[in-house]
Amino acid sequence: MSDALLLFDLLLALAVVAIAAAALLVRDAFAMIVLFVVFGLLSALAWVRLAAPDVALAEAAIGTGLTGALLLKTLHHLRARGMAGWQPGAVAQRPVPRAVAWLNAGLALAVMAGLGVAILGSPLRVTGLEIAVAEAMPLSGVENPVTAVLLNFRAYDTLMEVVVLLSAVIVVWQIERGAGPAPAPSLGPVWQGFARLTLPAAALVGVYVLWAGAEAPGGAFQGGAMLAAIGLMMLLTGLYRPHPDHRGLARLLFVLGTVAFAATALLVAGGGRASFEYPPSYAKTLILLIEALVTISIAVTLTALFHGREPVALKGDLRHDP
Amino acid sequence: MTGPDWLTLSIILPLFGAVAAFILPRAAAGLGLTTVAATTLCVLMMADQVAALGAVTVPLGGWGAPLGIELRADGLSVAMLALTGMVGLLVSVSAIDAFAGDRTARQRQYFWPLWLLLLSGLNGVYLGTDLFNLYVMIEIIALAAVGLTVLGGTREALRAGLDYVYASILGALLFLLGVGLIYLQLGRLDFAGVIAAPPSAAMTAALAVMFVGLALKTALFPLHVWLPAAHANAAAPASALLSGLVVKGALYIVLRLAGYMPALTEDILTLIGLMGAGAVIWGGIQALRAERLKLLVAWSTVAQIGLIFVALARAGERGLSDSWKAAALLILAHGIAKAAMFLAAGRIKDEIGHDRIRDLDRSPIRPTLAQVTFALAAISLIGLPPSLGFIGKWQLMEGAMMAGYWHWVAITMIGTLFSVAYFSRVLAGFLRFDRVRGGPLAEHHGWSGADAAPLILASAAVLLGLAAGPIIAFIDLGAGGAMP
Amino acid sequence: MTPDLIYGAAGLAVFGIGLWGAIALQDRMRRLLGLKLCSVGAGFVLIVGAWREPPAAPDPMPHALVITGIVVMLSATAAALALIRRLHDLEDADDRP
Structure with missing residues (x-):
């Protein structure tokens, strides 16, 4: 390995740590979010260096892109509601004494240093599960090992992950029920035209990423995130306005992935097969089917998480409904 | 299989x-109750399998x-599933009434x-054997x-909920970091791999x-600060689920992992015990000072969770071969009794119109059944015979005495005295009638169907102590492969 | 020195910074950002665990776990942000006469 690359790794690692600290310390909330996005993208770059392109794609699209959009939306909301000069710390519950803050910092530092020493002082480089994965790949029905883990070997985990997303949207709808119409952030007419032009292309990319997931980096979550980005654009440009009548359909789309995934898991069982045990000859078909439906659910759910409030008809002031 | x-x-x-229930909101209650009943039936069938x-x-997926x-599923898992099913079913019944209208x-x-x-x-947590899967489950x-x-x-x-979110996510992320570190060491995440790992x-x-x-998620002192407000400010059925069942999820993982810890020295156990002792005392003091009934009940949860950790820690040099059973019994007893108590507290608040402890004896309205329920639940939480709580405490103290750990016996006694003291504040308010204001007593107010579910739960907490023998034998089933 | 050591240390440092932010800061959004940093730090640890000296291919298992972790963290973040928004509205309404 060349020294130049090692130097690059060192600088990148330093930048990641420094920007993480800066994001927490910078005073302006908008700058905080910008720094966070930079941090996320640099982390994704580091993960590419560690030979994890699938994860880097997911972190960039979901962990950084969508999280950043959510943070911006919330900041917009807080600033639009009354507190025009909203400053970091303005909504603090009670001030933390300086001594306590330092104590916390020391504590966090000590814990991490202790962990570092404990880990470095013991043998690293055990063999993980790569051999077991490689041996089982021919039976998995897909060619990309990460997709095989996500949708076959550990399909149960992935089902539950889709359930976590579903739980999140239910919780968000529950929390913001009866809230007044949100001060929706919006983009101007220029963007609207731009969106009309680019959205079909973006949709194609999303579908491609999903399809490519069977062989190359990509898959349901990254594809879903791409499609969700389209959803965000449509919300922001006003091309789509959530309407109370759409709630039933939205609910159906939220649960589609969960239901298809769980039902398949149960239906393939029997005749000596366990739950989630796809017959090898149908594995590819089943996985692609599940992935497609899960992608739709993920895209719609992520878009709904960005929109927040359940689109209900507001009759007068419902802000205090019990 | x-x-x-x-x-x-x-x-x-x-x-x-x-x-x-999400797609058909109008039919949610019926669908919900049916599902909980069917799930409990599954657990019963599973119990049958495990017994055999x-x-x-x-x-x-057939991979292994x-x-x-x-x-x-072994005895302990099924016991936790059964606790969840039983408490869940009865809380569901009372939720239909609580959320009617x-x-x-x-x-x-x-x-x-x-x-x-x-x-x-x-x-999923009670049946899981994979560390990462447990992480996903605790996030759900x-x-x-x-x-x-x-x-x-x-x-x-909402404020309490936000504090709860921070504590909950941080707890899960610390767990995830530990999962990552274990993968770094072992290259696998299943329980069997963790058991076989050499100590390092x-x-x-x-x-x-x-x-x-996990301590953060289960609110072990001094990481308990989020719990009282969260449990005290929720709607009654939600409080019952949160205090009776939710904290048990992380507690169960601790119980499982404690058995697997390769290098669980007596020092570490003593530290865990000391945190538990801190919870027993601090929770007791705060429960004595609480002005609201639901807040008192929430602080008593903090104290009781501490006691469960004391039960685990009293093992000392002999390892956890026996003490985990005392902890498991206390978990079951607390789950049932605390759910009953929160439901009863909710009923009392609904009927009287407030839950200020000092004004309970002034109320002309006496929701008798809810008060009886509260008293029965208190009997189990204090640990009076023949309740399940008594059997749990007895197991704790017997083991501690045999091992010569008198300090843990003393802590248990102190905790018991505290619980007698703080529950007496409430029970005295139920029984005094000389300070009643505002008209004649309406003693029979509140004899409604809504009282049935909590009363059954509280009675179960007391009477299940009589079936302690079979329960202890059951939680031991299949433990050989999991508990060293 | 190898990339896994460098990024492993960076990951632990990021987790530590996030931990400090989550427990020591007061601003609600900033505490949440601290938690997000923790999750990225834990992701680093898992991905380092998957790395093998080239030309050996990495272990795909931790990669799948981190992808799951990213989605889970986004879900938790969305819920927390909804709480922050709603709470702000309620407190804002109370502040007004």
């Missing part, structure tokens, strides 16, 4: 129920650990999907529990990080 896969069903059935076979393992994920239509609409997601997550539990905490939508509930400083560090995360 023989017969149908009750393990997977008990996790996926509530999932389908949650989906159905000792332990049941399902290799999901460590490549795939396995579900495993137009005023709570939206609460009702969201209570059922959230509670069923919670049920799925809890069942966390999200659903937060949703239930803020169901009422008041400012206090790195393994101890990883397990310690996970323990801190």
